[in-house]
Amino acid sequence: MNSIAHIRESDHRVQTVEEHLLGVKELAESFGTKIGVKHIAGLAGMLHDMGKYSDEFREYILEAVKNPEAPPRRGSVDHSTAGGRLLYDFFHTEKIDRYKGLLAEVVGNAIISHHSYLQDFLSPELESNYLQRVRDKCLPEFAWTKQNFFEHIMSEIDFQLYVDKAAAELKAYLENGSTASPETKFMFLTKFIFSTLIDADRTNTRLFEENNVDEAPQDWTNLFASYYDKLLTKINSFQDQIHSHSPINLLRCQMSEQCDHFAEKPPGIYTLSIPTGGGKTLASLRYALKHATIYRKKHIIYVVPYTTIIEQNAAEVRKILMDDANILEHHSNVVEDTGDDDEEFDGLINVKEKLKLAKDNWDSPIIFTTMVQFLNVFYAKGSRNIRRLHNLTESVLIFDEVQKVPVSCVSLFNEALNFLRDFGRSDIVLCTATQPALDFVEHKLKINADAEMISNLDHVIKAFKRVEVIDQATGTGMNNDELCDFINAKIQEVRSVLVILNTKSVVKKLYQQLKAAVTEIPVFHLSTSMCPAHRIDLLQEIREHLKNNDKIICVSTQLIEAGVDVSFECVVRSLAGLDSIAQAAGRCNRHGEQELQQVYVIDHIEENLRHLREIKIGKEISKRILIDLRHDRNSHGGHILSAQAMDKYFKEFYFKFKEELDYPIPQLGPKMTQLLTANVVDNSYFQAYCHKNKDRLPLFLANSYRTAAEHFHVIENLTTTVIVPYKEEGKDIIAELNGDSKIEDLTRVLRRAQQYTINLFKYELDQLDRNGGVESCLDGKVLVLNEGAYSDEFGLDLDNDSGFDLSIY
Structure with missing residues (x-):
């Protein structure tokens, strides 16, 4: 009798286990090739559903199809443990070869977890979820399952030869010149293999369900080259515009050309510090398209802090490249990934299975996503996020406004980027006018030497000075009534005023007061209570008013200040971090329309920052720098937005949060970085296990991947x-x-x-x-x-x- 992996909903055609395992193996191998681990990934692919070679699973799925209204008890058949058991029995008992033992743990964990999330090798309860599955769980038909695998998938001799190749890949991976610890290397390798398995499994199942042939891997090199030509045509067209030879536009052109030349350098971690309004989006795209074409990169991925920038930048790029289909915006997971075990659904195509199989793997040539989604790929629970990880390799990643990395995630962010550079063959650009000191912290970001793309930065910053920042924050604070009066007076002097405050409640209250007080002038309100499409419409309306020189007031949360292309004659910013003040200043006189315009920094006394500690601390540091400048005009480079002031701000900011950069987990004790990458000497759970059991944990790895993922949230509140x-x-x-x-x-x-x-x-x-x-x-x-x-x-x-x-x- 034929084996059964899946039964198609439309015509009840059967996909055999051998068809599925060999198909997933081939896809996983193609994904694993990206970082030189073809056979490690293929091993996971060929073994992941080995447990479906059982009478129990066959009877289960046939009964479920026969009686859809009263199917067998869900989860009654475990088919994901057998592949992990096979690896454990072969390579983790009796005489153990180190590399094959490690291979069994890395690949075995991915296999047993492919319906939920990676297991802990050792948990806070001093239990090994991994060992409980691969060593201790009763699998009544395992001998029969194993016999079928070697008869239908690969002979035992060929299997051993295949494992030899995988072990050689593991050895080469570990001997990579990266300075990362072995535990860090293993953590990222395990997550990468898990990603290749999840995507290969779901892609193969989707293609079967859709009755499609295998999708050929895409080579976007020619597409990137054509995009580059379109972009240059657009850039060259700027020469025909009225103000094309103004000093600022000439400088923009020079910086764009510098990015073009820099793109010929080999992949690394570089910085692009173009001042706000300097044409950062097009310059970085020019770099990315040329670099991707030269080095045959598979994706260009923009990672931004705010969804507002996704909306704007993606729209701008679509317009220039004249392509909607190949540019993906990923704001958030519309379908929440709980990370719960979904093994009970596998083989039967129902609503949950369809949602799981829907294409959600970032396989587009150009992708716009958020910092939250990027960090979730590496560290959040569930399989939907991590499925995308392998598509971050062999790519160009541009981190726009990189200074917005949440404090608790700084070390995790740095380690992820170091992995992508050292192992993933990816090229990384840190793009911001206010570069954070990410190489100042303990888990340093390995930024290349001579990393800055723009030469003579001090001259560029001076040339782009379009505003003066007026300190009204070191005196008396303002409430909403006083701020309303202040704005009302300013709108009599200028045509447009933008107000940026720190909390949604004061934004909404001020908007309502202004709307009542200034009835003859349009007043706009922006916050994240609006969906992206709604904000796009409002921003377009705001731009039309600005273009027509209409009187206009806009009140917004900080979503507007990073990368949104609007230019107001006057900006009022509630005191916050220096980077936020600099970004807010970038919305004033953005294109140098006037000589110098004013940015007023105020202290809003009605804002409740008790849950916004990063803003609160940033505000305190900024206030001290403002006080220093009041006492001595020459301190900190002579002005609040100088490179010296910014450097001081970030170093003091990260020092203040020194104990929080590694993602502390107070309820557990160890920090996230320790759960993921601690060696056995520093691993408190490992030491406690040895003390309790009077013996060592019989594994090479002892890290807590599942526990770490369950506690990971980019912000505290879900x-x-x-x-x-x-x-x-x-x-x-x-x-x-x-x-x-x-x-x-x-x-x-x-x-x-x-x-x-x-x-x-x-x-x-x-x-x-x-x-x-x-x-x-x-x-x-x-x-x-x-x-x-x-x-x-x-x-x-x-x-x-x-x-x-x-x-x-």
Whole structure:
């Protein structure tokens, strides 16, 4: 009788276990080749569903198809442990070869975890989830399963030869010239292999379900070359514009050309410190396209702090490259990845399986995503995030406004980038006018020597000076009433005023006061309570007013200050970190329309920063620098936005948070970096295990991957993504998700839905649920707002203060 891996929903055709395992092996091998671990990844692919060679699984899946209304008990058949058991029995008992023993742990963990998340080799409870599965769990049909594998997939002799090649790859990987610790190397290798397995497994299953032939791997080199030509045509067209020979435009042109020449350098970690308004987006794209063409990179990935920048930059790039299909925006996971075990669904195509199989692996040539999503790929629980990891290798990654890396994630961020440089053959650009001191911290970022793309930076910064920062923060603070009067007076002197405050509640309150007080002038409100499509529409309306020289006031959270291409005559910024002040200044007189315009820094006394410690500390450091400048005009380079002031700010900021840079986990004790990469000497759990059991843990690795992932959140408070009924498009998306969709349709709809999502805290969801404001579709896996819960003025309009600005999502 034929084996069964999956049964197709449409025609009940069977995919055999050998078809599936060999197909996944081939895909995984192609992914593993990116970092030189073809056979390690292939080993995971060929073994992952080996447990489906059992009468128990065959009976289970046939009964489920026969009786869909009353299927067998879910999760009653374990088919993911057998492959890990095979590796353990062969290479982790009796006489153990070090490299093959390590290989068994790395690959075995990926195999047994491919329906949930990587297991702990040693947990805080001093138990080994990994050993409980591969060594201790009862597998009644294992001998029969093993016999079938060697008969139908690969002979035992060929299997041993294949493992020899994988072990040689592991040895070469460990002997890479990187200075990373062995434990760090193993952590990233395990995550990479897990990523290749997840993506290969889901891709092969999706292709079978869609009755498609295998997708050939894409080579985007010619596409990148054609994009580069289109971009140069656009850049050259600027020469025909009226102000093309102004000093600032000539300087922009020079910096763009410097990026072009720099693209010929080999991959590394570089910095691009173009001042705000200096044409950073096009210059970095020019670099990325040329570098990707020369070095045959597979993807260009923009990682930004705020979804607002995704919306703007992606739209700008689409317009220039004249291509919608190949540019992916990824704001957030529309379908939440709980990380729960989904083994019970495997083999049967239902709603949850369709959502799991939908293409969500960042395989597009150009991708825009957020810092949260980037960090989630490496460190968050669940398989949806980590599936994308292998597509970050052999790529060009541009980190726009890199100074916005959350404090607790600095070490984790640095280690991820070091891995991508040293092993992933990726090229990394740190792009900001305010470079943070990421090589100042303990887990240093390995920035290349002579890393800066722009020469003579001091001259460039002086040439781009378009504003004067006026300190009104070291005196008396302002409340909203006083600020309203101040803005009302300023709008009589200038045509446009932008106000940026630190919390959504004061933004909303000030907006309402201004709207009542200044009835003859348009007043706009921006916050992350609005979905991306909503903010795009509002920003377009704001730009039209600015272009027409209309009187206009805009009140916003910090989402507007990093990378959003708007230019106001006057900006008011509530005191925060020096980088935030610099970014806010970049929204004033952005293109040098006037000689010098004013940026007023105020201290808003109504802002509640008790939950915003990074802003609070940044504000205190900035205030001390402002006080120094009041006492001595020549201190810190002579002005608040100087390179010297910025360097002092970041070093003091990171020193202040020194104990928090490694992602502390107070409830556990060890920090995240220790859970993931500590050696046995420094691993408190390993030492406690040895003391308790009077013996060593019988494994080479003792790190706690699952525990670390369960405690990882880029910000402390978890949020949930909800689709909103903004305009007809948002309503149409919700209607489609309520229908009966195929996998390819779900892929398309979920990508469209990115523009129509907001992120809500639990208390906000609870309030909406009590009021009937939120519903679910797709068996509860996707949440949507009812029309009455979303307003064209405020987006989600809850009369409360979250205490957090979710613009980093």
